[in-house]
Amino acid sequence: MERFKVNKRLAIAETLPGSAYGGPGVLEREIERIFSSAWLPLPAPPNECETVLPFELLPGCLNEPLVMTRDAVGDVRCLSNVCTHRGMLVACETGSMKRLRCIYHGRRFDLHGHLEAAPGFEGADNFPRTEDDLTSISVGSIGPLWFGNLGLDCDFQEWVSSVMAIVGFLPFEELIFDAEGSQTYTVEANWKLYIDNYLEGFHIPTVHKSLAAALDVSDYRVENLPQGSLQVGVVSHGQPELPFPDSHPMHGQSIGALYFHMFPNTLMNVYPWGVSMNHVNPIADQRTQVHFHKYVWRPDLLDQGAGAGLDRVEMEDEAVVEATQKGVRGRLYKRGRYAPSHEAGVHHFHLWWTERFCD
Ligand code: FES
Ligand SMILES: [Fe+2]
Structure with a gap:
């Protein structure tokens, strides 16, 4: 990694080497070290209450499946759109709904991501745990501009x-x-x-x-x-x-x-x-x-x-x-x-x- 370092003194520093711009493995490393903890744009949340909007964060790069939700009182969340059972996408299309329901085995979540029902899990020990809820990611907004962050390099403010x-x-x-x-x-x-x-x-x-x-x-x-x-x-x-x-x-x-x-x-x-x-x-x-x-x-x-x-x-x-x-x-x-x-x-x-x- 030494070859990518840049001198802190502007007057003496050399620019990034050519291999930083698309050399082997660079984008993969950037995804893990930069984009997975960066503030990135989100679609504007739905205007209507009890509506969900699935999307991918940074499509073509991170491709993280997420869903924006607006609950009955207007609160907005940005949740992982991946079912905590075996990983099916939970919301497949935008629409009005009171809860998220995974069509694979019927698990249900409220619009804050809390697990409400998990059919077939009667008898499972230590269940449900907080990990069985959908992860909610950090969001921030400036007027109509919305942003989210999967990992938090710094807080929104x-x-x-x-x-x-x-x-x-x-x-x-x-x-x-x-x-x-x-x-x-x-x-x-x-x-x-x-x-x-x-x-x-x-x-x-x-x-x-x-x-x-x-x-x-x-x-x-x-x-x-x-x-x-x-x-x-x-x-x-x-x-x-x-x-x-x-x-x-x-x-x-x-x-x-x-x-x-x-x-x-x-x-x-x-x-x-x-x-x-x-x-x-x-x-x-x-x-x-x-x-x-x-x-x-x-x-x-x-x-x-x-x-x-x-x-x-x-x-x-x-x-x-x-x-x-x-x-x-x-x-x-x-x-x-x-x-x-x-x-x-x-x-x-x-x-x-x-x-x-x-x-
Ligand atoms: S993957 Fe969602 S209930 Fe099984
Ligand atoms: Fe220019």
């Missing part, structure tokens, strides 16, 4: 607190999901290459000419946070700005976009029109699915300034990321260096990754 300290004044509760404006992209590259590219504005003048026109690139900056990083997009005159209150440290700075990376693979882009949540999901060593989920609070500001033309920017990014994947696969590529004034966010992510991956 710790994960979101530095982000919410900056954007908590915004009306997240008012965000409306825009299904038509949401998209899924498949990128032929390792998930970290996609995130590395996201984490630096260094390439904006060379790769994104139209975005460079909306942003004041000379003022673009990155701030490392305990659970990720923030890039601040200062906009040129006349573009929509985020409405910071007078008491906010960013008040008066003409900020048109805040780009948050939340470890490991959540990107939250905050614009005057709303929030683009981008979930960067590995589905193979060198293939990534990126879900852009659009949530809007000011539809009148869509398609203006730094938050406009996201599809074009995405195509420009994918072209360089896919070509970089071909490059880092090359035998003659070893490791690069970080540009100290542009790539502190990339370095911060790599240090976080190596701490979990290597130790």
